[in-house]
Amino acid sequence: MSKLSQFSRSLAIVKKDMLVFYLKGPVVLMGLLFPFFLFGAFLIGRDLSHAYLFVALLAMTVFFTSTAVGPAIIPWEARSKTFERLISSPVSITTVLFGDMQASFYFGLIITSFISLTAIFLGISLNLLIFIPVVILALLTFSAMTILMSSYPPTDIPADVMMLTSLVKFTLLFISGIFVPLEKLPEYARVISYFSPLTYLVDALRYSVSLHGYFPLSLDLILLSVFALGFFFSGVAVHKKVLEKRFT
């Protein structure tokens, strides 16, 4: 079975995920509005430049849209008894998860594309040669993160996974330099922030709006790639390990 054939089958899973999970009114609306709510709650009224606000809004959009639904897909499929049918077809578990990851990525990409237009209203000049690769890489990283998030515990209750996911997501949000720049964080918090992929997205996005980053851009890109690969392959490994538990 060729890799190309498995890739083409993963696109069938993308289409299914889009139709069943993503392209629903409430999901799209939440994807569009949620970053604005957070933005309004934490950043409006603070004396920050437009470029700084745009980076914060974009980082939250990329992060929250690409992780919005992904973690709940496998538990939902297990609960509604569609998972067994999926994995008994001629696709590997890696292909199924790669399809789920791509669906998270495309959903994040669509919503982020719309939100990116706020740059025009804020009068920000974007360096698209930096902005586009950074956004794509970050969407892949956070989409891969959903694969790891959905792997454990091997539950068929989506709410269980979403609760844990929210805990992780909000923790990352506050330690990644979105609300307080890295250079202004206390030393211990800065060390913790190094373990968050969101830190490197925020840092890399600053280069795209002519702000200074804390790390070199190349390091941001390398670490986002490392996180992406790490999340996906560790997620696949955990899914394979706990697969049996989903049937007992």
Add this chain to the structure above:
Amino acid sequence: MSVEIIKAEHLTKYYGNFLAVNDISFSVNKGEIFGFLGPNGAGKTTTIRMLTGILNPSSGRIEVFGMDMKKHKIEIRERTGIVPEMANPYIDLSAMRNLRLMGRLYGMKGREIEKRSVELLKLFNLYEKKDTKVRGFSKGMKQRLSLAMAMLPDPELLFLDEPTSGLDVMSARLIKRIIREEQKKGKTIFMNTHNMQDANELCNRVAIINHGKLIAIDTPEKIKEIGAKSNVIEFSLSPFKFEGGIVEGRVEILGDKVKVYTAEVDETIKKIVNYAERENLKIVSLNVEKPSLEDVFMALVGEKNE
């Protein structure tokens, strides 16, 4: 010489410390409908999940189409259609979209998927509902769609886990007719069921599993011979009254009928007639039959489970 499509050797499966399947071996021949029978929790679904590569056996070996399941899972599944137990189609997709998804997962081309989907939707009396979301389907319609999804790539081997369980008569009959037609086309069918009537009507051979162990494997008629030394006397009295102690052997009271399993037909009938005369009861019916597959199944596994 018959070609072995499925070959299971010394399959064993543990869930933690629990032994679900205990060293079973069997083979299924090309063109055969093979029934796998057993009470709930006997190990039927675990076995089918191992045969379809969803679960790995703790020990033992599986060969399908002459290929090792461990090494050629995807290649085997390319030639196999599966209806897992209680597996549902996607309720937020239409019947047609469910079939398209399955076609894509099997690597079929668009035009081929459309043509085959229409054929199957018509065969399963679902064509009128092809664009309706499955959410509104009855259980029978969902099960028919499930089977259509499994048959979409025209597989050589079908695994069906309880294909008629809980269905209305019409849906169950339709599914059974289609299973027979698939066999006529040379397809091999492995079927888990606890419906003895289905097994008796459809299967060329059956295996009976209980507590994870295979306890019998043969044609339905030969398995019935295991119980042939006993007969079943079924009778009904009016007004209904019966004291079990008057006859020897296993007695079952089913509504206004009594079933007695005994080797002593003559003696038992005389006792029943004497009882009816003594109690001034009318004999409404009295039949002597050979045990059915269900009777033998119950004799083999039923009492132990009770």
